[in-house]
Amino acid sequence: MSTLVQTWLASSPSTITGLHSGDDPAELRFRTWAQVRESARELAAGLAHAGVGKGDAVAILAGDPGDVADLVQAIWMRGASFTMLHQPTPRTDLQVWLDETREVITMLDAAAVVIGEPFVSALAGVGDLNLDATVVSVAELHGHDEVPLVDIDGGDTAILQLTSGSTGTPKAVEITFGNVEQNQRAMIDALDASGYDVAVSWLPLYHDMGMIGLMILPMLENVVAVVTTPLAFLRKPQSWAELITRFGGTATAAPNFAYSVLAKRLRRAPEGTYDLSSLRVIINGAEPIDENSLDLFLAEGARFGLRPQAMMPCYGMAETTLAVSFDSPSRRYTIDTIDTDAVESTGVVRRVEESTRTHVRLGRPVLGLELRIVDDSGAELPADHIGTILVRGAAVTKRYLKSEEGFVSAVDANGWLDTGDLGYVTTDGEVVVTGRKKDVIIVSGRNLSPTVIERAACSVDGVRPGNAAAISYRRLDGREGIAVVAESELADDKAQADRIHDEVARAVFDTVGVSVTAVTLIGKGELPKTPSGKIRRHSAAELVDAN
The missing domain is CATH 3.30.300.30 (ANL, C-terminal domain)
Incomplete structure (x- = not known):
């Protein structure tokens, strides 16, 4: 039995802290975690009525983070797994999106597809969705008699996380409840998290950093979460800073580009517009990190109380549930300036005073995760030698789900996962990612x-x-x-x-x-x-x- 999620679902959640959510940052809805749990129990009864049981897969298409929080808990109460479907935008070709979504749902062998707003309205005029699964709206899940919790084990599937590969062929990472538990422990340890944290996010919930890092982690810990949508950020990037100011945000996360975008808004803002002094953890990950972007963001944020040591470059992926390595929350990140000719010709890192090539160090591997660098023959390389990054640990997936092949192994006979990333480890154990091997x-x-x-x-x-x-x-x-x-x-x-x-x-x-x-x-x-x-x-x- 999972010692974390099963126990958590059976416990009494907080009646004080909770979730602020919605698409409009100015009008977020607040519910305590106890109220979220109450709603989830009702949805779990609706899922049972729809035939969802232990081991089933459920696909979610919902834009309201509040609906998603309820559904995640409800699906886990049924002993099932969830998959966040990629969401269509106003520019999406709906026919192409439908064709791709049908392929994903077929791959999942989904027992149900749950649709929430704004997609219930958006898809109303599309006609027959012709999805090979029971399709039910969030509203239709209400109004059923409560059902008991279904027991779940650490090896049961919790999430089938769609990957963001370069091809159109769908693939999902199997994340078990045991994986979730280990990642939770590792992240709490790496971030030095406490019950007083306030997480602020606009990240898409179909991406692991948004879902696991800034929805599930706060939810499991009963800390305050402020979650709006990517569209809210795109409409008004400075709303991110406004939410941090309004709620006293202590933790947030985003890909590198978002910090460049926000820095430009901070530059134009009058003194005293924002208060970013409460931030102690600013995670930067999910894409290559540019030193110039970090410098610009920290320089512009300094006028509003932003502390440079809060910036935490990191390395993560769906295959490790989320976290691979994190920098320390108590110091400023470190830059490696390396000899371009040497690294391109020999793969050996030699540090110099000036160079056109710099890399941001991404901290040390998190609790419970092993990492090593190997050459093309699989031999382990010493520090400061660039090679393929392999990882192993209790948070690492064991299987992928593929469209044509079903479940296939993700690791070798010794449990090592080939990340497909190139990088090196410094002499003091910090991880540096230099790029994707195939690119x-x-x-x-x-x-x-x-x-x-x-x-x-x-x-x-x-x-x-x-x-x-x-x-x-x-x-x-x-x-x-x-x-x-x-x-x-x-x-x-x-x-x-x-x-x-x-x-x-x-x-x-x-x-x-x-x-x-x-x-x-x-x-x-x-x-x-x-x-x-x-x-x-x-x-x-x-x-x-x-x-």
Whole structure:
């Protein structure tokens, strides 16, 4: 039996702390965790009426974080697992989304699909959804007699987390209740969390950092959670700072790009507009971390009481339930400035005073997780040697669920998971991620990091920050080269586009010493990305214009 979730579901939750949630940050709804539990019991009865029982999979399509919190608890009360479906946006082709969603639901063999607002209304005119599962709205789950809790074990599936890979073929990470428990312990330890914390988030709940880090973790610990939606952040990025100020937020998290966006809003804000002094944990993860973005955010936030040591670069993934490594909440993060030529030619890290290549250290592996670096033959590498990152531990998934194959092993015979990431461990045990193995660009025997090239491209005025893709591109003479695809709101202005083209080419050459074969400018929002916002580099290759 799970010693955490089962015990938690049977306990009496807080009647004081709770969840502030909603799409409008100015009008969030507050319910204590006791009230959330009461609602969850009612929904669990509705799920039982719909035929959901132990071991079943339930898909959730709901935009209100409050509905999601209720459903997570209700589904676990039934001994079932949940999957957050990727959500359509106003720009989504609904037919394409439906086709992909049907494939996911078929892969899950879902017993039920629960739909909440705004999607009940949004899909009302679509016609027959033709989903191969019972479809029920959140409203329809109310009004049934309460049912007892279903026993759950540590090995039972708690979450089937959709991954954000570069292909359209669905895949889910199996996260057990035992995985959830170990990750919870590791995160509490790494963050030095307490019952007085206030977590503030706008992250999508179909992504592991938003769901597990800023919804489930506070929920299990009975601490205050303030959860709005990605749309709220996109409409008004400074609402994030407003919520931290209003609720005295102590912990928050986001990908690197979001801190760049917020920094620009902080720069324009008058003195005293916000109070960020309460923040003690600011997690930065889910995408490559840019030193310049961190410096800008901390510089602009300092006027509002932001402490630099609160910024915690981290490394995590769905396959480890969430956490892999965290920096310390009591010190400022560390930057490695390394010899570009040495690392590209030998894979060995040599630190120098100045370089075009820097990496942010991501702290030490969390409690209960082992990490090692191996070469292509599987031999373990010493400190400061770049290789493939492997992880092992009680929070690490053992299986993937794939569309055609069903459940397949995610780890080797000794329990090691190949993350697909490249990186190294410093002599004092800190983890540094240098990129994805499949994305490395090899030119004239040099291993070039696409992240370094993309940062150079994004330094050009007119290129949207965080919206450039660097990919390998074969030149007319047959040799390997570099192509850059970048978003710009000036893409249709020929004079400006020509300037940006030339400046991107120059910036990349100055950074890596290799000429760019092709620079392609596209409009805002046209760069292919996963539902969680990661760039699909291989899909971006199809947009390259060699002219």
